Amino acid sequence: MSTYDEISKAIAAHGQWKQKLRTAIDTGECESTPERVKQDNNCSFGKWLHERIDLAAKESPHLDTL
Template identity: 40%
Template sequence: MMTVTETGKGNAQIRDAICAHADWKRRLSECIDKGALEKTADEISRNDQCAFGQWLASLSTDPDDPSMEKFEMIKGLHARFHREAGKIAVNVEGGDRSAARELYESPGFRRLTNSLILNLNDWREDFRDILNR
């Protein structure tokens, strides 16, 4: 396992994660409309199935690495995002597009998604600051 600053990829990984999760959320909405998923609900609910989740799992939590201050919070938000998206996907798999849409458009899912993106942006700024020192 490596720390983020050792890999030198923190900024790019987080940028890619922000773009990928925004795109993924759009595709989930399209899947609700179609009534068919690109992956199973089980896969969607697991936070280690996307590239960002795999990258997070590869990191060590070195307490002396300042880029890791937000690591646990980001990891938790990311896991919650996938769990909630998995609940939406279960409804799509079960043919209940209305329930899936209701969960997708719920204030809770919207807040969770926005919180993840905002915190990823903050974490990305931390990496930029470290790299510019």
């Protein structure tokens, strides 16, 4: 899978996660805990960001914006 495809897939998964979060906010019900939700490495994008990108990309000044 290309990097572009990995990023696209991760962004789509993040969109689904945001919808679950919005539903939890609206209904007051959630299958997860605040401790788990606040971690930024549980979703596909977070895993890609923390585990898959190379060292040069991690040192980029754009990483904080991302």
